[in-house]
């Protein structure tokens with residue numbers, strides 16, 4: 001779903017550039033490439049599976065979303081400052097989608113991944129140490 005959304009977002013940027021009489025071109029974003037590579041490395045280096053790996057994946061995804069939010073936020077602010085309302089509206093739509101994606105990732109992390117990770121830690125603790133240490137740590141958190 002986010003891929004389809006990304007295609008629409010590209011089209012909005014192209015529309016915005018047409019409105020600004022700037023010729024669209026494709027250029028690699030080095031910062032984004034770095035974020036993607038970093039996320040891939042962290043996933044590859046992760047020995048844990050299940051919810052811990054999910055946390056690593058979501059953390060990488062959120063760093064990417066935050067970068068997009070920063071970029072589109074700046075674009076919206078500039079367009080508004082220049083009085084380019086249609087451009088600001090186009091970029092605002094994308095900015096809002098990026099924020100929603102970030103919120104969904106936070107929600108799934110808080111509601112599913114972290115509870116699952118803590119439950120797994122509890123089970124591990126129960127099996128090896130009778131749950132004492134693990135349970136105590138959770139109470140402290």
Ligand SMILES: [Fe+2]
Nearest residue numbers: 065068098101
């Ligand atoms: Fe995104």
